[in-house]
Amino acid sequence: MSWVLILEQLLNGLQFGLMLFLLAAGLTLVFGIMDMINLAHGSLYMLGAFLAAALVQATGSFALGVLLAVPATALAGMLIEVSVLRTLYARDHLSQVLATFALILILNEAVRIVWGTDLPLPMPAALSGPVQLLPGMVYPAYRLLIIGVGAAVAGLLYLLVARTRIGMLVRAGASNREMALAMGVDIRLLFTLLFGVGAGLCAVAGALLGPLLAVQVGMGENILILAFVVVVIGGIGSIRGALAGAVLVGLVDTIGRAFLPLLFGLFFQPRVASAAGPAIASVLAYLLMVAVLYFRPRGLFPARG
Amino acid sequence: MLELRSVSKHFGGIVATDGVTLDVRPGEVHALIGPNGAGKTTLIAQIAGDLSCDSGAVVFEGADVTRAAQHERVRAGLARSYQITSIFGRLPVLDNLALAVQARSGSSFSFWRPVASESALADEARAIAAEVGLAGREDAVAATLAHGEQRALEVGLALATRPRLLLLDEPTAGMGPEESQAMVALIERIRAQVAVLLVEHDMDAVFRLADRISVLVSGRVIATGVPEAIRSHAEVRRAYLGEGAGA
Amino acid sequence: MQRYAPLAVLVLALAFPLAVQEPYYLSFASRIFVYALAATSLNLVLGYGGMISFGHAAFVGTGAYVSSIFLAEGVASAWIGWPAAVAASALAALVIGAVSLRTRGVYFIMITLAFAQIVFFLVNSMKAYGGDEGLSLPARASTGLPVDLGSDVVFYYVALAALAGAVYGLHRLADSRFGRVIEAIRENEARAEAIGFPVYRYKLACFVVAGAVGGLAGVLLASHGKYVNPNVLHWTQSGTLMVMVILGGVGRLWGGTVGAAAFLGLEDLIANHRIDWLAAWLPDYQQHASLGVGAVLLAIVLFAPQGIAGAFARRPRA
Numbered sequence: 001m002s003w004v005l006i007l008e009q010l011l012n013g014l015q016f017g018l019m020l021f022l023l024a025a026g027l028t029l030v031f032g033i034m035d036m037i038n039l040a041h042g043s044l045y046m047l048g049a050f051l052a053a054a055l056v057q058a059t060g061s062f063a064l065g066v067l068l069a070v071p072a073t074a075l076a077g078m079l080i081e082v083s084v085l086r087t088l089y090a091r092d093h094l095s096q097v098l099a100t101f102a103l104i105l106i107l108n109e110a111v112r113i114v115w116g117t118d119l120p121l122p123m124p125a126a127l128s129g130p131v132q133l134l135p136g137m138v139y140p141a142y143r144l145l146i147i148g149v150g151a152a153v154a155g156l157l158y159l160l161v162a163r164t165r166i167g168m169l170v171r172a173g174a175s176n177r178e179m180a181l182a183m184g185v186d187i188r189l190l191f192t193l194l195f196g197v198g199a200g201l202c203a204v205a206g207a208l209l210g211p212l213l214a215v216q217v218g219m220g221e222n223i224l225i226l227a228f229v230v231v232v233i234g235g236i237g238s239i240r241g242a243l244a245g246a247v248l249v250g251l252v253d254t255i256g257r258a259f260l261p262l263l264f265g266l267f268f269q270p271r272v273a274s275a276a277g278p279a280i281a282s283v284l285a286y287l288l289m290v291a292v293l294y295f296r297p298r299g300l301f302p303a304r305g
Numbered sequence: 306m307l308e309l310r311s312v313s314k315h316f317g318g319i320v321a322t323d324g325v326t327l328d329v330r331p332g333e334v335h336a337l338i339g340p341n342g343a344g345k346t347t348l349i350a351q352i353a354g355d356l357s358c359d360s361g362a363v364v365f366e367g368a369d370v371t372r373a374a375q376h377e378r379v380r381a382g383l384a385r386s387y388q389i390t391s392i393f394g395r396l397p398v399l400d401n402l403a404l405a406v407q408a409r410s411g412s413s414f415s416f417w418r419p420v421a422s423e424s425a426l427a428d429e430a431r432a433i434a435a436e437v438g439l440a441g442r443e444d445a446v447a448a449t450l451a452h453g454e455q456r457a458l459e460v461g462l463a464l465a466t467r468p469r470l471l472l473l474d475e476p477t478a479g480m481g482p483e484e485s486q487a488m489v490a491l492i493e494r495i496r497a498q499v500a501v502l503l504v505e506h507d508m509d510a511v512f513r514l515a516d517r518i519s520v521l522v523s524g525r526v527i528a529t530g531v532p533e534a535i536r537s538h539a540e541v542r543r544a545y546l547g548e549g550a551g552a
Numbered sequence: 553m554q555r556y557a558p559l560a561v562l563v564l565a566l567a568f569p570l571a572v573q574e575p576y577y578l579s580f581a582s583r584i585f586v587y588a589l590a591a592t593s594l595n596l597v598l599g600y601g602g603m604i605s606f607g608h609a610a611f612v613g614t615g616a617y618v619s620s621i622f623l624a625e626g627v628a629s630a631w632i633g634w635p636a637a638v639a640a641s642a643l644a645a646l647v648i649g650a651v652s653l654r655t656r657g658v659y660f661i662m663i664t665l666a667f668a669q670i671v672f673f674l675v676n677s678m679k680a681y682g683g684d685e686g687l688s689l690p691a692r693a694s695t696g697l698p699v700d701l702g703s704d705v706v707f708y709y710v711a712l713a714a715l716a717g718a719v720y721g722l723h724r725l726a727d728s729r730f731g732r733v734i735e736a737i738r739e740n741e742a743r744a745e746a747i748g749f750p751v752y753r754y755k756l757a758c759f760v761v762a763g764a765v766g767g768l769a770g771v772l773l774a775s776h777g778k779y780v781n782p783n784v785l786h787w788t789q790s791g792t793l794m795v796m797v798i799l800g801g802v803g804r805l806w807g808g809t810v811g812a813a814a815f816l817g818l819e820d821l822i823a824n825h826r827i828d829w830l831a832a833w834l835p836d837y838q839q840h841a842s843l844g845v846g847a848v849l850l851a852i853v854l855f856a857p858q859g860i861a862g863a864f865a866r867r868p869r870a
Contacts, residue, residue, distance in 0.1 A: 094604050099853040101791045105846030232662050279677035286666040379748035393739045404736050408748035413729040420732050466748050
């Protein structure tokens with residue numbers, strides 16, 4: 001087991017984690033401020049990926065396709081929020097779960113009707129090669145791009161939330177919704193905008209991961225659960241928590257999948273190791289969540305005191 | 306009967322109860338008064354088990370119940386009523402009370418026999434309804450009751466568990482003078498069977514009923530004694546009574 | 553009149569195989585009974601218990617897999633495989649419930665979901681039993697009795713008996729001491745604890761019973777198709793069961809049954825009976841049936857709020 005391999009997996013984990021963060025950030029704010037469970041968040045991720053793939057095909061340019069897909073998805077998100085989700089804020093969690101589950105069904109089929117079950121989203125040629133990071137270590141350029149974009153967006157989001165007036169309103173809303181309302185914040189508009197931003201973030205993640213993970217109907221469901229796990233681990237309503245949780249989950253999941261089977265192989269027979277290793281690796285994130293909830297029932301950085 | 310030894314609770318930076326030490330003797334009605342936000346409801350919650358104690362001990366009839374779950378304390382004879390009415394709104398009055406009776410009469414891990422066949426539960430529930438002044442209202446759905454009736458049910462639920470010490474948290478909250486009189490009369494009726502720790506703002510009720518009074522201000526007990534002593538206590542007058550009694 | 557409706561339906565159901573010989577319909581009806589059983593078990597924990605468990609598919613799947621594994625390993629007797637599978641589901645519910653019920657609200661939903669995903673991934677990786685391709689079984693379990701479970705008619709009656717038993721059991725449970733406590737907990741959990749009920753224990757018991765019955769449904773599901781596949785454990789399956797319960801009426805005795813019948817009936821209708829004007833507009837609309845399901849579900853949630861909230865409220869016993 002070489003250092004290069006370990007470093008490579010660390011970077012993969014960071015890359016996955018940052019993308020998870022993009023999904024989790026929108027989700028945690030919706031959850032934290034409006035106390036709403038939105039299962040359809042993964043569908044926005046899928047929509048972003050499909051829009052990016054379609055736009056890349058239409059424009060012939062990866063960058064242009066992705067850049068256009070983001071506001072398009074944000075708009076779609078805001079439309080959904082205004083028409084359907086707004087009425088759910090006052091409802092109980094079960095209603096929210098069912099309604100957003102219904103949205104998943106509707107959106108999955110709608111995408112299938114418009115574009116079919118999958119669309120190709122090829123990696124841009126300019127970035128499909130490796131980059132030399134250290135002597136003796138190369139790493140795919142595209143993944144470096146993802147890390148770069150992810151970190152940049154995280155930084156931007158931090159500035160937005162921590163340093164601007166809007167960000168302050170958002171944080172106030174997350175920690176004490178009633179107070180924010182009492183202070184005269186136009187929560188409806190703030191919320192629609194917030195939702196749009198969240199949808200845009202989903203689109204960035206969907207578009208960037210498209211070349212790596214395949215753009216297909218149903219891609220949202222798998223990653224949605226992980227995004228919820230991140231939100232719960234990090235603490236509902238906390239962007240900082242979402243980042244910490246996302247990076248943690250990304251690293252645990254990636255490194256676990258890479259090294260656990262090997263680790264098991266050291267202690268157990270090959271037959272057991274090859275079965276148990278991947279099995280446990282795929283559930284590490286969930287085990288992590290259960291463990292975190294046991295010691296910190298409100299997550300690592302709960303927004304509410 | 307009940308001993309609180311330096312009981313404390315804080316929420317983040319806010320200290321709700323701060324080293325509260327007081328006791329309730331068998332057969333007495335012990336009133337707990339103090340300004341809003343003094344920590345009275347928090348203290349009741351700590352005694353009953355809704356909230357945990359950050360430090361200190363709650364000793365009931367010689368047994369340390371500080372770590373005991375709420376339902377265990379109820380089984381031991383320590384029950385409470387709530388300042389903000391907390392009843393089973395969608396069930397009729399009789400079913401509300403029958404539940405409390407059911408809780409202390411045998412196991413409820415019975416999956417087959419209909420409860421309706423147990424007439425003893427219904428009979429006792431009726432008796433308690435009568436005791437709290439709800440005779441004739443047994444079939445009314447709890448949520449449709451008038452405020453005063455709901456407060457009576459609130460106390461009735463606690464009473465139905467046949468406690469030895471009853472923690473009443475502002476039973477007359479939101480009541481007009483007639484209803485308050487009825488509540489005071491109720492407490493007078495039951496004081497023979499059960500000791501009471503009574504949190505109240507209604508000073509008439511307090512001075513009518515209390516054997517002893519403790520005054521809680523900012524989470525600390527500043528005075529404990531018989532009503533006359535409290536009435537003339539300088540610090541109490543300044544902190545509380547001086548603001549205008551009967552608020 | 554209303555009292556005799558269930559009896560009438562039961563009589564019709566008993567007579568059904570005598571009147572209808574077509575194997576497709578028998579099989580379809582059996583499938584409805586099995587899903588009705590699963591949905592009813594979820595209704596117990598969701599509608600009666602008020603616990604929004606998003607991991608119920610784990611118990612259905614456990615029942616399906618354990619019974620199938622027994623068959624795959626050569627233990628053909630239903631008297632061994634089936635109780636073992638139900639016991640396994642009950643055990644899974646005990647473990648998952650014991651941990652999950654320490655949380656509440658959205659954390660509870662998430663943690664039940666996480667556990668279900670854990671079971672899903674674990675089963676998915678069991679290459680010995682088909683992994684993600686699933687496990688096909690050569691035959692149904694044998695009962696050792698003169699009646700052969702392999703016959704569709706016999707299976708129909710077994711499934712019907714299981715469903716009828718479960719619904720009747722739920723009926724008795726609702727009026728029992730246990731049922732009253734669960735109702736009180738659903739109505740006002742804090743007060744239930746404050747009048748002396750160890751709430752956690754009752755919720756856990758409810759969760760385990762529901763898990764066990766769900767496991768039975770899983771056993772029948774696997775037996776019906778002679779096939780089991782990890783998808784039966786996926787969280788979207790939990791969602792489907794929830795849809796059935798909502799359709800039929802949360803917290804209502806027949807909620808699971810009516811919901812399963814309505815859902816599967818609708819699904820079949822859309823898939824097999826073309827609506828020409830709809831086909832003219834959208835030629836392969838039948839492939840996209842889930843969009844219709846989603847739209848109907850959304851409409852119910854948005855526009856019939858009394859439907860869900862009202863169903864949560866039991867009729868007052870006057």
